[in-house]
Structure formats: structure tokens, C-alpha cells
Amino acid sequence: MFSFAISSCVYEDDCSYTYISYEPIFMSYDDFRNTPVELQEPRPLKEVGKIYFYNKYVFVNEVNKGIHIINNSNPAAPVQIGFLNILGNVDMAISGNILYADSYTDLLVIDLAVVTNPKVVQRINNTFDKQVFGNNGYADPNYGVIVDWLEKEVVVSNDCSGGDILYHDGDNFAPNQGAGNPTVGVAGSLARFAISQNHLYTLNGDNLKSYSITNPISPQEKNEVELGWGIETLFPYQNNLFIGSQRGMHIYNLDAPSQPQFVSTYEHITSCDPVVVSETTAYVTLRNGTNCRNGVNELHLIDISDLENPSLINTQPMTNPYGLGVDSKYTNKTLFVCDGDAGLKVLNVTNPLELEQIAEDNSINGYDVIAHNDILMMIGKDGLYQYNYQDPQNLELLSIIPTEK
Structure with missing residues (x-):
């Protein structure tokens, strides 16, 4: 011990x-794999992690415990319908009615055709090499x-x-306290799972794994690519995969989806780095902190019109930014940034050279956001917040599902 x-x-x-x-x-391993993956009664949000949106449902990860499933037909009155118990769960992605979720070292394939009666159709053992004190879960082969x-x-x-x-004692460190094209859900910017072109992409430590999900209930592993160190997030956009790391943003081409091909890297000072993309601009938040060494707290706007030569357009000082989301549906492109204790920042980024902060809510501490069809879904320290952003300068708070203190 x-x-x-x-x-x-x-x-x-x-x-x-x-x-x-x-x-x-x-x-x-036998006991954890024999623990039922089942929908239980709704429970309070506590240590929340990733957020995902599919169809009319919001899925909120409870770190290493499972997934809260929330009926979001009316964002002003969301209804928790149950808690999907999955030991060691941190990440998720949905295609069609199939949920892909990690469970410590394993990849689960779960049928959500009847969302109140999810069924595990496959468990792929030892998919993720999570060793003692590894990211997002802990395992020891002994x-x-x-x-x-x-x-x-x-x-x-x-x-x-x-x-x-x-x-x-020993050599270990402290626990980290932290057919056709089916419809694909929307992930937040901190996701380590992504779906594109009938393929599931997952981060296995600092490596990228690709699976064909042409047969959705039977993922077939196709390739594993070494990405370097400090790999954190995945964001698919068009035929490319944008990968956030502590040293920069990597771009991989998915024209051959089973064999992602390196295109380029935008490098920056060592710092935590989620990324989202819209049209010819990538948006990256850099954050310092224990796991991010001595980085800076900034927002970077990167020109990706030439994917082989990404270049910095502009920067904006931040307090301690985490996840972010962008909506380009309107004439004025809007970026939402979770800036730690400084709250939610809303910026007009229509002109990347002239950023304009147009709104904020400094009463909350958010981790990540999804901006979809005028509804902003934000998960954070205090719970799940939802806003109507049809007028981005005047966010309308619709509802809160608070975390239990």
C-alpha cells in the first residue's frame, strides 16, 4: 500500500x-465490471465535470460516478429524469441513440433508444491505459x-x-482532486471524446485513438496516434480535429477518418488549453494553475484560414479561464468564456482584431459551456445554469440546477 x-x-x-x-x-476489476450500469433515481449534482447535449437532453458528468440525465425540452424548467451509474466515468459522446462513455479503463457502449431504460450493449475492456494517479481515473494492474x-x-x-x-511513501503522488450519418450530440470544450464521420475519437493519455462506429454498437479500433505531452481536449470541425494541449493547439486532418494526419501546431507558453472553432478562427483559452505550470491567463484568437500555418490574431487578458463556446448564427459572432471566479464573459468577436466584451455574469464560477440554438448551457461550481442569449448583450437567466453543498 x-x-x-x-x-x-x-x-x-x-x-x-x-x-x-x-x-x-x-x-x-471483476467487482467494478460487475457493478450494474443502470439508471437510478435522480440525485443532487455534487462534483460535476463534463457537459453534453443531445436531442432534448442535457447530460452532466458526476466525476468518476456517472451521468445525470436531464430532460431539457423546456430550458426554463429542466427535469432530472435519472442518474446513470457508471463507475469511473469522466467522458462521453453520443451518436444516434448510442452513448459512448469511459468507465475507468474500459469503454462502454450504451443504447439510449429508451432514455429511461439505458442498456449496455458492449464493454471494451482495457481501452484506456489509466495507471495510478493518471488523468480522469485511477487504476493499478496489481x-x-x-x-x-x-x-x-x-x-x-x-x-x-x-x-x-x-x-x-513509494513513487506516487497525491490524488488529483480534479449506416449513413447519424445525429451527433454537442460537447463542451473540455471534451476528450469526439465523433466525426462515423468515427469515435478518444484521448488515451497523450495518445489519440480512432474507432469506426459504422456499426454503432460495435466500435472497431482503427488507429492510435502519439500526440506528444500534455494533451487535454478534442474539438471536431468540418474534416479536421483540433486538439488542445498544454503547449499548443494541434490540427489533424480527417479526410481519411481512420487515419488522422498531422497538419500543424500553433504553439504557446505552457498552459491549460481548451479550444473551439468557427469558420476560419480558433478560440483558445490559456490558464495557469497546478497542472498547467506557470502559464498565462489569456484568450487567443488564431487565424486558421491556412491550416498549415495557423497564426495569432489577437489576445485578451483573462482571470483564470476554463471552457468556452462560440455561436456564429447571427451577424455578430458571439463567444462565451468561463473565466473562473471572474464569472461568465460574453464577447463580440465578429472582428477578431477588435474584441468587445458585451456582457458578463460575475456571480458564478463556470467550467464549460455549450451554445446551441439561443440557449447557453453552463456547468460550473454552483451547478447547471441556462441562459437565453438571443440578445447576447442582455443574457436572460432561465434556470439553475444547483450543486449540493
């Missing part, structure tokens, strides 16, 4: 100090998957010197 702790020396006669130890609680952490306070009496120290 291994643990991790941050401790602070307390200078007493015996130089004793305490530290908090986190020990993993494992579940065997023990199984990590389903929780046990916190312990440990008192140590010893000779010590200096101030704060880092204590750990």
Missing part, C-alpha cells in the same frame, strides 16, 4: 509533526481500480529541521 501527504513540522521538544496521508481504496481515498492524520516523532516538508 502507498500513501501521500503534505506535512508541516511543529517544533516541540521531540520535534514531532503531523501529516495527512491519503491511502487508496481499491476495487477489483490491485484494480481506485474508487476512493482514505484520509488519515499521522503523528511522527523524529529529528527534523527546516519548515514545511513533503512526505510520501
Whole structure:
């Protein structure tokens, strides 16, 4: 067994100090794979993650627990219809009535033809190489998957010197506290799953996996591409895949969808980096933080009219931006940015050289947004917020499903 702790020396006669130890609680592979994937009664939103929209439903991930399914026929009065229990779930994508979702190391194929009675039609084991303390889930080939952490306070009496120290057992680090063309759903900008041209694309660590889903219930793995390090998000647009990473935005061509081909990279300072695209402009938020090293907090607008030579058009200072979404339906193109504690920012980006902030809601802390048919769906620290943005300068708050405190 291994643990991790941050401790602070307390200078007493015996130089004793305490530290908090986190020990993993494992579940065997057999037990986790035998845990029913089923629709349970609605439950409060707590530690929310990714957001997805399909048909009239909003799907909200509960990190490593499953997916809240919400009937959004009336965005002013959304109705939670159930919670789809999926251990180790972080990402999702939908094509036709088929939901593709991760479950720790596995890929699940779930039939949503009757959304109140989802059925697992296939589990593809060991699709994702999630090792101990890996992104979005935890697994160890010797023990199984990590389903929780046990916190312990440990008192140590010893000779010590200096101030704060880092204590750990082993080589591991602290748990991260963080036929035809069927209709495809809409993902937020933090997605690590994407669907394009009857293919499912998933991030496996820093690698890109492609699956043919011509037969939707039987994905066929076609290729795996090494992308480099710090890979974070996927955004499909037309026949290309835009990949956000900590060092830049990668562009891959999907003319041969089973074999994504590298086109170019727009590089920037090391920083967290989701990306969305509209027409000939890519929008990228850069954020600093623990996992993003010493990056900056900015919005970048990138000219992608020549995909082989993406170039920076403009930048806008931000506080601590996360996800973003763009709507170009109107004459005035509108960009929505979740700017951490600074709230939701709304910008007119019709002219990339002259950005104009036209509205904000600084009372909320958002993670990601989906802008679709005049409705802005935003997931964040305080829950699921929905706005009517037909007049982007005057957002109309329609509803809130709050997180449980």
C-alpha cells in the first residue's frame, strides 16, 4: 500500500509533526465490471465535470460516478429524469441513440433508444491505459481500480529541521482532486471524446485513438496516434480535429477518418488549453494553475484560414479561464468564456482584431459551456445554469440546477 501527504513540522521538544496521508481504496476489476450500469433515481449534482447535449437532453458528468440525465425540452424548467451509474466515468459522446462513455479503463457502449431504460450493449475492456494517479481515473494492474481515498492524520516523532516538508511513501503522488450519418450530440470544450464521420475519437493519455462506429454498437479500433505531452481536449470541425494541449493547439486532418494526419501546431507558453472553432478562427483559452505550470491567463484568437500555418490574431487578458463556446448564427459572432471566479464573459468577436466584451455574469464560477440554438448551457461550481442569449448583450437567466453543498 502507498500513501501521500503534505506535512508541516511543529517544533516541540521531540520535534514531532503531523501529516495527512491519503491511502487508496481499491476495487477489483471483476467487482467494478460487475457493478450494474443502470439508471437510478435522480440525485443532487455534487462534483460535476463534463457537459453534453443531445436531442432534448442535457447530460452532466458526476466525476468518476456517472451521468445525470436531464430532460431539457423546456430550458426554463429542466427535469432530472435519472442518474446513470457508471463507475469511473469522466467522458462521453453520443451518436444516434448510442452513448459512448469511459468507465475507468474500459469503454462502454450504451443504447439510449429508451432514455429511461439505458442498456449496455458492449464493454471494451482495457481501452484506456489509466495507471495510478493518471488523468480522469485511477487504476493499478496489481490491485484494480481506485474508487476512493482514505484520509488519515499521522503523528511522527523524529529529528527534523527546516519548515514545511513533503512526505510520501513509494513513487506516487497525491490524488488529483480534479449506416449513413447519424445525429451527433454537442460537447463542451473540455471534451476528450469526439465523433466525426462515423468515427469515435478518444484521448488515451497523450495518445489519440480512432474507432469506426459504422456499426454503432460495435466500435472497431482503427488507429492510435502519439500526440506528444500534455494533451487535454478534442474539438471536431468540418474534416479536421483540433486538439488542445498544454503547449499548443494541434490540427489533424480527417479526410481519411481512420487515419488522422498531422497538419500543424500553433504553439504557446505552457498552459491549460481548451479550444473551439468557427469558420476560419480558433478560440483558445490559456490558464495557469497546478497542472498547467506557470502559464498565462489569456484568450487567443488564431487565424486558421491556412491550416498549415495557423497564426495569432489577437489576445485578451483573462482571470483564470476554463471552457468556452462560440455561436456564429447571427451577424455578430458571439463567444462565451468561463473565466473562473471572474464569472461568465460574453464577447463580440465578429472582428477578431477588435474584441468587445458585451456582457458578463460575475456571480458564478463556470467550467464549460455549450451554445446551441439561443440557449447557453453552463456547468460550473454552483451547478447547471441556462441562459437565453438571443440578445447576447442582455443574457436572460432561465434556470439553475444547483450543486449540493
